[in-house]
Amino acid sequence: MxxxxxxxxxxxxxxxxxxxxxxxxxxxxxxxxxxxxxxxxxxxxxxxxxxxxxxxxxxxxxxxxxxxxxxxxxxxxxxxxxxxxxxxxxxxxxxxxxxxxxxxxxxxxxxxxxxxxxxxxxxxxxxxxxxxxxxxxxxxxxxxxxxxxxxxxxxxxxxxxxxxxxxxxxxxxxxxxxxxxxxxxxxxxxxxxxxxxxxxxxxxxxxxxxxxxxxxxxxxxxxxxxxxxxxxxxxxxxxxxxxxxxxxxxxxTEVYDPRPGPYCNRCDFRAICPEWKEIPERERERIRELVERYEELKRRGEGLRREMEGVASELHAASEELGVHRLTSRGSTIYRKKETRWVFPPEQVLPVLQEAGLLPRVARLDGDQLSRLLSDPKVPASVRRSLRGQGRRQAEWSLRYEGPTGESDVSE
Ligand code: SF4
Structure with missing residues (x-):
């Protein structure tokens, strides 16, 4: 040790x-x-x-x-x-x-x-x-x-x-x-x-x-x-x-494994680091092909993700136009669900929290953490009022897909 x-x-x-x-x-x-x-x-x-x-x-x-x-x-x-x-x-x-x-x-x-x-x-x-x-x-x-x-x-x-x-x-x-x-x-x-x-x-x-x-x-x-x-x-x-x-x-316990990452580019020890040794000649072609295949799949995945976002936007728009939140096709259903979340500008809530001594209660100045204070009866009503005055409610819609065999997932 x-x-x-x-x-x-x-x-x-x-x-x-x-x-x-x-x-x-x-x-x-x-x-x-x-x-x-x-x-x-x-x-x-x-x-x-x-x-x-x-x-x-x-x-x-x-x-x-x-x-x-x-x-x-x-x-x-x-x-x-x-x-x-x-x-x-x-x-x-x-x-x-x-x-x-x-x-x-x-x-x-x-x-x-x-x-x-x-x-x-x-x-x-x-x-x-x-x-x-x-x-x-x-x-x-x-x-x-x-x-x-x-x-x-x-x-x-x-x-x-x-x-x-x-x-x-x-x-x-x-x-x-x-x-x-x-x-x-x-x-x-x-x-x-x-x-x-x-x-x-x-x-x-x-x-x-x-x-x-x-x-x-x-x-x-x-x-x-x-x-x-x-x-x-x-x-x-x-x-x-x-x-x-x-x-x-x-x-x-003397664990000194190399952990390569983007920061290797500014590391002084690349010349002696085992992660930077030359790949043997016989393996270079195979590694090159694997890396290129990986890149290609990532690109396709990214393209599919963007396409999904586009289709989801169209579904949201169609749902708005039709005034329904349930869209079906041959046993598959998409449910559209609305949730509202609090959003608080950090520079405005900070003085309120400081003044009320509540800063240690929140790890981050985000809506989830701060909205907990709004429903906490131990927080004085005047402070909750003041916090509410700084925040606003923001609607967020999500789509829940249910397939014919019961499989389901949720997207924004
Ligand atoms: S070059 Fe080697 S020692 Fe330097 S950061 Fe990268 S993995 Fe670590």
Whole structure:
């Protein structure tokens, strides 16, 4: 049995994608090739760290100690609602001027992995522009950071986890917002909503701070957009804990099978990976034929699926025109059934749930989860009214087919 190291998000993600790649990285410690996008991200992160750090001194939760380790434990906070004495005002920190920030950026710039000097210059200029805009926004509306680049450790169901968190802010209500900077080109709200990295960070913060996590945010640096999402509910936290347990079990029992996928294209270990060995000459033709046959069947399946959708639309239309919901032919019958579902715009229901303290009750902001709250007598009537006001009922029709011998299926 092998010892399981503390799992960081990147380690967890690497093992989940491909256990063999995890072994190459974390056991064999094989070097990886530098890449421009990693260097760019590291440079911007380092500059932001130096820029934001002085503001942590303003936080009512205390300053970040040097060394960057988890600086607070449960006992270190004053949890009483009103302190007996007014604490001394912290010294006002000095923020770097924009030119000073750019000087830091030049100093911390990582120049490896770019395709050419022109590529590096283009990225450097892009980063400088982002930092100028970040500076202007930050100075006009400063947040209340509690910690930056903070290393936290914790244990979940006996599994050690570890993370270095870009930033933790204090919210207006005195809770915590966990932020992770992203310098990628695109970032969606859905990514923020389902990010395992943010769920892991929530666990780390909850185990190290006594204040509640009120928001999990992927901060898209290119557009200065905080993609803010509610903290994960019990279901999502348990789901991640289960997957952490599976990864830990795999490492403990030394299961390092290759798991090829689209990500192989950016893997540094293809030259030594057994999945990328040459197929013997005598087998190539047979494999080529099988792959092509598979492709052809998939194409035909897709064509049939589209044709079915077209026929289903015509059946729906005919049913509407005729005013009947039962269409028959030689012993086969198609029944048309209507169901209504609640639909809620997430950005509108989020404040209602937050205000009512109901966020932990929903794993996702979808109609099914939220409509359960509408019929729950324990939810105050005023909150249910408010939720109802944000949602709308949407009709969905489905077709149920019953064949002459009783076989049946349902389609949308
Ligand atoms: S090439 Fe693919 S299968 Fe092989 S180690 Fe890398 S990710 Fe895994």
């Amino acid at each position: 092998a010892t399981v190291p503390a799992l960081s998000y990147s380690g967890f993600h690497a093992y989940t994608e491909c256990p063999l790649r995890w072994k190459y990285l974390y056991i064999d410690r094989m070097p990886t090739a530098p890449r421009g996008y990693f260097s760019f991200g590291r440079s911007v992160h380092s500059a932001l760290e130096e820029f934001v750090k002085p503001l942590t001194k303003l936080s009512t939760l205390g300053a970040v100690p040097s060394g960057g380790r988890a600086q607070r434990t449960l006992g270190e906070f004053d949890e009483s609602p009103a302190p007996a004495e007014t604490p001394p005002e912290p010294a006002t920190p000095t923020l770097l001027a924009v030119e000073e920030l750019l000087e830091v950026y030049r100093r911390v710039w990582v120049s490896e992995g770019y395709l050419s000097p022109e590529d590096e210059k283009r990225n450097f200029d892009l980063g400088a522009d982002l930092l100028r805009r970040f500076h202007a926004l930050f100075v006009s509306a400063p947040p209340r950071p509690v910690a930056v680049e903070q290393e936290l450790d914790a244990s979940v169901d006996g599994i050690k986890i570890h993370g270095i968190l870009d930033r933790i802010d204090e919210t207006p209500k005195g809770g915590l917002e966990v932020l992770d900077y992203k310098t990628s080109k695109q970032l969606s709200w859905q990514e923020a909503r389902t990010s395992d990295q943010l769920t892991l960070y929530q666990l780390l913060v909850e185990k190290n701070y006594p204040r509640p996590v009120e928001a999990l945010t992927l901060y898209h640096v290119r557009t200065l957009s905080p993609l803010r999402t509610p903290p994960r509910g019990t279901e999502e936290v348990e789901d991640l804990s289960t997957r952490l347990g599976e990864v830990a079990d795999g490492i403990r």
